[in-house]
């Protein structure tokens with residue numbers, strides 16, 4: 001018995017991982033993804049921004065417990081419930097909570113069962129399952145009340161971004177984009193799904209922060225109870241349009257698609273939706289959260305993403321600069337120059353963390369082409 005314990009202690013030390021104020025132990029039976037660090041940093045930052053003492057938080061996909069433990073150690077929220085269906089994960093979470101000196105409720109159960117038998121309500125529910133969220137959203141909504149914060153991560157990005165179109169229609173009841181707009185399309189389809197299902201439970205949603213990075217999309221929302229709130233949220237749903245011929249990019253919050261052909265060139269449009277076309281973030285929460293983010297443990301790519309998010313405009317969709325230069329038959333143009341030119345000509349414009357070399361702006365495709373042509377011409381003159 002003693003030898004077994006010593007062996008266990010040694011293997012734990014070998015498999016320890018430190019992040020933020022937490023140190024957790026894991027083994028090959030309990031999943032810990034160090035690449036999800038950015039997602040956890042942002043989550044801790046959001047809970048620091050919106051969390052208050054006395055709030056109750058549930059993490060029904062706890063795994064090693066790292067996220068919940070970090071919430072307990074680094075945010076004002078101390079009343080934490082961790083749930084995991086996997087027995088080994090449950091044991092690991094218990095061990096890790098103890099090793100980090102925090103006391104939280106740890107339950108070995110599956111999400112649906114937990115949500116349906118639990119009579120508890122939570123102020124913050126953080127859903128981060130393996131794959132998509134669609135099997136769980138209904139059950140989670142049962143535990144929500146007015147003002148609950150609901151965070152969700154989707155890793156079925158191939159579905160949401162259009163590589164598996166029929167799966168997106170089946171699971172999310174939405175037609176995905178399958179071009180340079182696919183990541184924003186995906187995150188908006190995810191929000192649209194949550195908004196529709198929340199509405200069925202009498203909740204309206206308000207996105208606080210939305211992030212898409214590599215293989216995951218994560219949304220932080222707040223729910224408000226009441227049929228008026230639910231109806232108002234649903235009005236943010238609609239369709240995105242893209243013209244492959246001239247680059248026109250447009251969205252409309254309508255019940256049905258209201259354009260089939262491009263109003264600029266008459267080509268058949270690519271149409272995607274229904275999707276959420278309201279805000280992707282709340283400016284106050286975004287600013288507060290991102291300034292809270294401890295980026296000391298993040299790599300250069302993650303830091304760059306956070307700095308892009310800080311400056312990002314909340315305008316649906318964007319223009320991909322290389323696609324437009326190709327359409328115009330001219331050489332490459334820097335997206336930074338595009339933003340500068342647009343600002344100088346009275347437009348709103350920013351880069352976006354969602355897609356490289358892309359610019360969000362309130363300008364039309366004609367203005368964008370004028371901008372890119374002008375930058376290219378002045379570069380040739382130099």
Ligand SMILES: [Zn+2]
Pocket residue numbers: 243244245246247248262263264265266267
């Ligand atoms: Zn067109």
